[in-house]
Amino acid sequence: MSEAPSKTPVCYRHPDTETLLSCSRCEKPICPKCMNDATVGYQCPDCVKDGRRSQRRALNAFGGSLAAGRGGYAVRTIIGINVLVMVASVILGGPKAIAGAGGFFGLLGAGTPVTDAGEVIGWASYPDGSVHGIAAGEWYRLITAMFLHYGVVHLLLNMTLLLQIGTYLESRFGPARFLAIYFLAGFGGNVACYLLQPANQPSAGASTATFGLIIAIIIVNRRLMLDTSSLVPLLVTNLLFTFGIPQVSKEGHLGGLAVGAAATTVLAYSRLPHRTAKQVVGCVLLLVALIAIAIWRTNDILP
Known part of the structure; x- marks a missing residue:
């Protein structure tokens, strides 16, 4: 059977x-x-997958990714780009690009073909008869200048500040919002150089962006009701450095400070509902205003 x-x-x-x-x-x-x-x-594999898909991503207080912010990927990437540009500058400019060319107790490096090509300069005639500058159509200088440095000491000062403050801010905002603050501050500082400095005076450095980070950390800690008493001396020290050391771009530092404060305020004080949309609109309006200022300056320089 x-x-x-x-x-x-x-x-x-x-x-x-x-x-x-x-x-x-x-x-x-x-x-x-x-x-x-x-x-x-117990659960089957399909239900486990469905549960993972339905889980909401952990967000920080300002709407950014909590996990990605703690990784510090944006800060590391920016530092890597700055170091690579410095290496290229030394290769093309020789030993004087590292240090010993004057400025800041003789520790700054000389200009190189790399800095000449990317620094903020409004309008200048070069020995070969060519004309260069933002007003001559080289608008990219408003961005590239924040990745250029006159020597290794200049680079180390800015990258050390970026690593200390930027890592904290990225953990609070997440990579995307941190990058918005950094680039708006850097771009805003370069626009301030273009607007307020003599048209043929060059300037470069990440300090336009890092000054924006200094004020950003104060604003963010006040927004989170954290102690800011230890941060005010940092701001004061950097302002004394700005006004006390020759050949430091006061316009760039103060411009980065002002725009960094504006961008951080937009990101830190936008509230639900539609917080991300408000943050995007606020940052875009700030960028448009800076572009408008740069266009006005161009029309003012051109004959």
Whole structure:
């Protein structure tokens, strides 16, 4: 006589395996290979996947990614770009690009073909008869200047400040919002150089952006009701440095400070609902205003 067919359920993923276990969520039969511990009972692989998809991403207080912000990827990338540009500047400019060319107690480096090509300069005639500058159509200088440095000391000062303050701010805002503050401050500081400095005076450095970070950390801590008493001396020290050391771009530092404060205020004080949309609109309006100022300056310089 043939045996009666078994009525024991089989695993829905392994039809040849009988089981008395079932998923506590969908109640499908699962074998020991397929079961995953859950708060109550066990779950099948499909329900585990569905649960992961339905979980909301952890956000920080300002709407950015909490996990990505703690990684510090944006700060590391910016530092890497600045170092690579410095290496290129030394290769093309020689030893004088490192230090010993004067300025800041003789520790700053000389200009190089790299700095000449990317620094902020409004309008200047070069010895070969060519004309260069933002007003001559080289608008990229308003961005590239924040990645250029006159020597290794100049680079180290800015990158040390970026690593200390930027890592904290990125953890608070997330990479995207941190980058918005950094680039708006840097761009704003360069626009201030273009607007207020003599048209043929060059300037470069990440300090336009890092000055924006200094005021950003004060604003953000006040917004989070954290102590800011230890941060005010940092701001004062950098302002004394700005006004006390020759060949430092006061216009760039103060411009980065002002625009960094504006960008941080937009990102830190935008509230739900539609917080991200408000932040985007605020930052875009700030960028448009800076571009408008640069266009006005161009029309003022051109004959």
